[in-house]
Amino acid sequence: APTTEYQAESATISQGAVESNHPGYTGSGFVNLDNLVGSYVQWTVSSATAGTQGLSFRFANGTADARPMDISINGGAPVSLNFPSTGAWPTWQTVSLNTALTAGANTIRATSSTANGGPNLDKLDVTGPGDTEKPTA
Numbered sequence: 746a747p748t749t750e751y752q753a754e755s756a757t758i759s760q761g762a763v764e765s766n767h768p769g770y771t772g773s774g775f776v777n778l779d780n781l782v783g784s785y786v787q788w789t790v791s792s793a794t795a796g797t798q799g800l801s802f803r804f805a806n807g808t809a810d811a812r813p814m815d816i817s818i819n820g821g822a823p824v825s826l827n828f829p830s831t832g833a834w835p836t837w838q839t840v841s842l843n844t845a846l847t848a849g850a851n852t853i854r855a856t857s858s859t860a861n862g863g864p865n866l867d868k869l870d871v872t873g874p875g876d877t878e879k880p881t882a
């Protein structure tokens with residue numbers, strides 16, 4: 746199955762802004778989440794089949810401190826995912842996890858879990874069941 750890109754700037758944003766002042770993003774910009782607990786980006790991802798899929802978040806964190814986020818699928822119990830320092834705001838990396846999606850529409854919400862807020866979020870790549878490729882950077 747292919748990897749599908751979902752830009753953060755096209756997702757639902759709560760307490761954050763679309764910006765483009767740091768280079769290296771894909772699409773038309775990235776989301777700068779407010780620096781507080783609870784700011785989030787929520788994507789709606791359409792899956793042809795139920796099964797385990799790879800989620801890869803492309804982000805930048807120009808501070809020294811990690812900015813963990815709670816990842817919730819379809820409103821379920823959140824899983825904490827670490828977003829470490831990337832050293833500079835124009836330096837982008839990915840962090841990934843595998844999760845079960847249902848057939849049809851799925852919501853994937855990434856919520857800041859510390860007072861520093863989340864990292865700058867560029868996009869989410871979703872890699873479907875049976876895919877042996879790595880998610881694209």
Ligand code: GCU
Binds near residue numbers: 780864865
């Ligand atoms: C800086 C940076 C922003 C970033 C922010 C933050 O202001 O320019 O892109 O979002 O720090 O700490 O979250």
